[in-house]
Amino acid sequence: MSMLATPRETALSDSATLSELVEAQGIRFVLATFVDMTGKPCAKLVPASAVGMLERDGVGFAGYAAGSIGQKPSDPDLITLPDAASFTPLHEIKPGLAMVQCDPHVDGVPWKYAPRVILKSVLARLAERGITAKIGAEAEYFLVRREASGALAVADAKDASARPCYDARDLTRMYDHLTEVSTILNGLGWANYANDHEDGNGQFEQNFEYAEALVTADRLVTFRYLVQTLAERRDMTATFMPKPFTDRTGSGLHMHMSLWDGDTPLFPAPDDPRGLGLSPMAYRFVSGLLAHAPALSAVVTPTVNSFKRTTAATTASGATWAPRKATYGGNDRTHLVRVPDGDRVEVRLADGSANPYLAMAALLTAGLSGVDAAADPGEPGSGNADLPPTLLHAVEALGADPVVSGALDAAGDGVAAYYAQVKREEFLAWHSQVSSWETDTYLTAF
Numbered sequence: 001m002s003m004l005a006t007p008r009e010t011a012l013s014d015s016a017t018l019s020e021l022v023e024a025q026g027i028r029f030v031l032a033t034f035v036d037m038t039g040k041p042c043a044k045l046v047p048a049s050a051v052g053m054l055e056r057d058g059v060g061f062a063g064y065a066a067g068s069i070g071q072k073p074s075d076p077d078l079i080t081l082p083d084a085a086s087f088t089p090l091h092e093i094k095p096g097l098a099m100v101q102c103d104p105h106v107d108g109v110p111w112k113y114a115p116r117v118i119l120k121s122v123l124a125r126l127a128e129r130g131i132t133a134k135i136g137a138e139a140e141y142f143l144v145r146r147e148a149s150g151a152l153a154v155a156d157a158k159d160a161s162a163r164p165c166y167d168a169r170d171l172t173r174m175y176d177h178l179t180e181v182s183t184i185l186n187g188l189g190w191a192n193y194a195n196d197h198e199d200g201n202g203q204f205e206q207n208f209e210y211a212e213a214l215v216t217a218d219r220l221v222t223f224r225y226l227v228q229t230l231a232e233r234r235d236m237t238a239t240f241m242p243k244p245f246t247d248r249t250g251s252g253l254h255m256h257m258s259l260w261d262g263d264t265p266l267f268p269a270p271d272d273p274r275g276l277g278l279s280p281m282a283y284r285f286v287s288g289l290l291a292h293a294p295a296l297s298a299v300v301t302p303t304v305n306s307f308k309r310t311t312a313a314t315t316a317s318g319a320t321w322a323p324r325k326a327t328y329g330g331n332d333r334t335h336l337v338r339v340p341d342g343d344r345v346e347v348r349l350a351d352g353s354a355n356p357y358l359a360m361a362a363l364l365t366a367g368l369s370g371v372d373a374a375a376d377p378g379e380p381g382s383g384n385a386d387l388p389p390t391l392l393h394a395v396e397a398l399g400a401d402p403v404v405s406g407a408l409d410a411a412g413d414g415v416a417a418y419y420a421q422v423k424r425e426e427f428l429a430w431h432s433q434v435s436s437w438e439t440d441t442y443l444t445a446f
Helices: 007-014 018-024 048-057 115-128 168-173 175-187 213-233 280-291 293-300 306-310 356-372 391-399 402-408 415-431 436-442
Strands: 029-035 041-047 059-061 078-082 097-106 132-146 152-154 192-197 203-208 237-239 253-261 345-347
Touching: 018 048, 018 097, 029 048, 029 078, 029 115, 041 048, 041 059, 041 213, 048 078, 097 115, 097 213, 115 132, 115 213, 115 356, 115 402, 132 213, 132 356, 168 175, 168 192, 175 192, 175 203, 175 213, 203 213, 213 237, 213 356, 253 280, 253 356, 280 293, 280 345, 280 356, 293 356, 293 391, 293 402, 293 415, 306 391, 356 402, 391 402, 391 415, 402 415
Parallel strands: 029 097
Antiparallel strands: 029 041, 059 078, 078 097, 132 152, 132 203, 132 237, 132 253, 192 203, 253 345
């Protein structure tokens, strides 16, 4: 018999306390989790006997040691307080294990550098306007192994065809891994509705139903943990790195976004004269996304490796499936913003390295800036603005964009500047390394 929670049981998290959920689910230990700005999951393992203390007092972390989250070694501890609504039993990972997402605080105040705190601040601004954001996310990843030489290789050696996308044979060889993930997602009530082989050898995608923005962000953090943990059991590595292979398609984190007033969707308009089924508000939202695309790149494509995906000329399969210009259109996967249906817009810029909380905060803020400005994106397919070619260019664009910087500063000033400096240092650390490409190209060239 499965020890997974049923959808009915997980729904209790809306009203039940964490202690009640732990007792009802037979939980022995809880991963009290938060992420730093890079998206690294940080946690302490709290026994069920101490969950009451966790609820009351939180649990402390040395923030500087945890990662990029705005702290120095001399700063007070981050005290993370759990959000019972995010409680997720993970019996299939370890019997009696659960995960709960937490909000870091310092000196009793929500920590302005904490990504979850930032997204909650942006969502609070939306709530003041009577707006709810709902988001679905397509999280692509590769299953890989290290060869004896140290080289990275696709985990399934037989997954080597030139056009592997949707190949039933490649999919079936990973059946055990994919179905285990699917079973867990459905047991949690996330409604996994498709699992497929993507365009790159060794690349997969497993979809679950959209939800309110914070719920989807929390689920993405848990999803990555699940996929990586289950892959390790089979001696594989699941990587959300945007471009692990030079000649293959990169991994995106496509965001399907919509705004709602209660139960009323604000994006659909069947009488849209442009034929995409979008309301004037939706077009204005798209305009905001396109206008701020360069600065958004620093947040939704946040690594040096990200720009190997967005600047790729082609791949072995013949397409990159990543936008190269800030354009929008209908059911056309070459655009930065695709409109598959009139009820939502799909942002195809974000990649697997994006921190889901920061990405959603920035995208929603940029889109709403277009709504407030009553901006118009022009006809579908129009616009030809280039995206930044490197992380450093994107960071420079972020510094010049008060709207996207304002999203990162939603919980307090100084966060955007800190984030930009972290990313600038990341770029320069990479740039200072002498690569094999350089020695191959220059060693005897002069």
